[in-house]
Amino acid sequence: MKESKEELSGYLRRMMDIRLFEEKVMELLAKNIIKGASHLYAGEEAVAVGACSAIEEDDYITSTHRGHGHCLAKGGKLPEMMAELCGKATGYCKGRGGSMHIADVTKGNLGATGIVASNLPVAVGAALSAKMRKTNQVVLCFFGDGASNNGIFHESLNMAAVWRLPVVFVCENNLYGMSVAAKRCSAVQDMADKAKGYDIPSMICDGMDILDVKETIKKAVERAREGDGPTLVECKTYRYFGHSRSDPRAYRTKEEEKEWRNKCPIKQFSKKLIDNKILTEEEIAQIEKQSEEAVESAEKFAIESPYPDVKELMDDIYAPSPADLLNGGAIR
């Protein structure tokens, strides 16, 4: 492995943070401490962490309704995330957005969205902006297999291709969009094939293998930086929990779930690090313990944080306009 021990253990730590965070969220949802909906990323950790390790800090990502993993992988903080999920004033979005609206624009995370596929054109626009501002930044655009059946997906790929924009479309193919299997609602099973219609190159990688994800995304990112335009990377993966908290998962079998549990990205990567004598079991246990502690303290922070002040309900709807552009300003 060409990465340093420090880098590799960093990846492991991130994946564990995501897993333990999501398990904690599940627990807090059951206790109704987190209200509302949360779409959990457990099982897909290698995709976000692998992909984000292939870009620079000032590059952008766009996220989805299943965005906790993306946010953490792009350098997000556990306490602010947990506080946001709990609707607290100290959360990433002051408690206004909750799980489906987390953004951390200072870290290049242009935000999650509750509307499936709606961030694809936003990623295209961010890539256009990077190109026009000549910043050499790229955009990683995450979306699901289900999103690739939405019209906006197709419009976005076409526009990005025509303008040769520095965007990498990262399809997290977890085989289902809510209860509907890709087999039952998508004409093709490799979402990568959908790039053909737009003359965009595509690659498929093992979304349960962080290093495979990283290497594949890296190639796409290099193409983007060279000015060669967009790539579609499909990551084959699986979500471990139900779509949302009330999902009985009647549309998939226990055998299938078990098969994918066996491919656990964290277990696989841990084994690889031990086999290659990069980390010992003790060191891995140590990392896991650090993750556990970090998640515990995020939980504590979130629970102890205050709710937003109701007086702020109407704040931030509009940006302040320069005085002379408003009625009553200097210009009449």
Next chain:
Amino acid sequence: MREITFKDALVEAMQEEMKRDDNVLVMGEDVAIYGGAYGATKGLYEQFGEERVRDTAISESAIAGAAIGAAITGMRPIAEIMYIDFITQAMDQLVNQAAKMRYMFGGKTTVPMVLRTEGGAGRCIAAHHSQSLEAWIMHVPGLYLVMPSTPYDAKGLLKASIRDDNPVVFIEHKMLYGMKGEVPEKDYIIPLGVADIKKEGSDVTIVAYSRQLHVAMEAAAELEKDNISAEVIDPRTLKPLDLDTILTSVKKTSKLVIVSEGYKTCNVASEIAMLVTEHGFDLLDAPIKRVCGADVPVPMSPVLEDAAIPNKQNVINAVKEVCQ
């Protein structure tokens, strides 16, 4: 009479109409195996099979558009858009195709479809899953708009909507699905365009629909203690709107408060208020009051969400102001 939930009333309505008419079909995201995100199509797939109960891809525009195409060629589709917030993607088909075809084709076609969707706040799921966008629909000539508040109304109105030859947008409030109420076992329909007086009264008229009807009823009960007798009217269908029932009530009470969960600006309530002003200005003894949702993207945090939508106290305050 037996009591069933709002969602079971919807299931029954579709079940009965699918049995009555082979041309009725159901399509939408997660409507088949899952039985609908809120369980409103549960059991239909098992009963009628995948030909007539179709899970679709996440393609709102195609769901609405395909319903239109099927409708103008002999089917009677019921299309489900999981949350009204996603109707944005289906709006072009609804507004530019469904609503306009009959008129623009010289009255030579009909578009007998129902677009069922779910709306409203109350579950802390934030700005993309909590909106009340009915005003957008009411604005457009060519669409009907139905928003029931009880299981009984939901069943009778959905059956009427399925049998109607116009495109009907049928909006269910997410907080009502579990609500129980009396629903007879016999076949019945509630015609579109007929309001229901949910409580008689003499001092003030409150018009409210969907979940806010229940908020208005609670307010009315409390107002009784202060010797204010409120008449509560549920229009049930916002288009066609039963203005006569509202005017008759205002004639009696001379005062009107309208409650809606939608954003206040250009709210359904604004239209109703203007209609009453145009047709019954002389009946009024006080300015009409609106109690509406705040003009803000519905926030997630429970304290903010509560503050963004009308509550019982808001209605009571408005009534007391007009009754002063």
